[in-house]
Amino acid sequence: MEPPPIHLDNAATSHPKPPGVAEAVARHLTEIGASPGRGGYVGTVQSQAVVDRLRSRLRRLCNAPGSDERMLFTLNGTDALNLAIRGLAMPKLLRGEPVRVVATDLEHNSVIRPFRTLETLGAEVVFVPLDPHTGAANPNQFAEALGPETTLCAAIHGSNVTGAVQPLAEFGAAAKANHVPFLVDASQTLGRIPVDVEAMQIDMLAFSGHKYLLGPLGTGGLWVRDHLNLMPLRDGGTGSMSELESQPECWPDRFEPGSHNTTGLFGLDAALEWIETQSIETLATRERDLHLKMANCIEATPGLHRLGPKAPTLGTFALQHDEYDSATFAAILDSQFHLHLRAGLHCAPRIHRQLNSDTTGGAVRLSLGATTPLDAVDRLAEALQAISKQELGV
């Protein structure tokens, strides 16, 4: 009998979801079936209560001060980053004022591409290079890139390629000293390791709901500190103040036109409840143990190389094999061993360029998650041994 498949691509989206998530999704679909803020009948009220509770859970998780209204739901992590970047920069560009935006070479295309779009509109774009010793951007260089004329600085918290974790508290201190709003992409870290917007002096926190927050696809969010204002990227019905023909001013309605993915948010709420019960510290320790075992297994395999820093904090590995290109290696792991990993550039071309993997088909990424089965290490070890001995059924 074939062994069950193991999902080792949690950096793309987490799988399997923890207990309670599928049930919450089904509950919304089969029992509730209503949209929050759209009417006053029982289903809308129940939906609103879950969505409100989720805003609070998310705010608590990242230690965000102020009111829940500043925790916005978005379509996904990409949408959150676009809202933060364009929402802050576009009013200045429209007024003909200079815009300068700074980020690091570790960023995902959901930061790089909005930056490049701003560049076509006249903005200056700066990327702080990766320090090969740490795998992260150097905080001194990050600070040097900032100045009074900088509109926004952004940093990914944990790399979706190498797992390197950036020194956000140091970046945040530099941003604060220069009076530059600090945006963090926590898509790979929120729900996985502690994220504290106060300690890290973060002004906007963007995240995906379906990765380490363990919710369904099509969920994400952006927390915005209360002194910042943004331009909405979309206008439309909010279920509130329908007499107004222009977008309401109040938060979160101003930034949440259109019906929510309420079914997905029910799932995300259940996932957050599970994370709260487990605690981030417990989940991080479990992943760390699995990560160290995986790292030993990878290191012991001749011909297999891990790119990037030796000891990143996250259980995300970028691998290259001497014998196989990345696409072939991932295909063998899938077809012969039922291990699901992702080959390529992982929507992060700048870090691959710095790792010299951009011209060689990228890398095969192995990313652990909160629900990765413990026997994943043994399954990987067996697969790597068989590949080394050329015991392939091809």
Ligand SMILES: Cc1ncc(COP(=O)(O)O)c(C=O)c1O
């Ligand atoms: C670091 C990082 N940022 C942003 C995103 C975009 O998230 P989403 O897929 O929810 O749009 C991803 C997803 O791959 C990511 O890994």
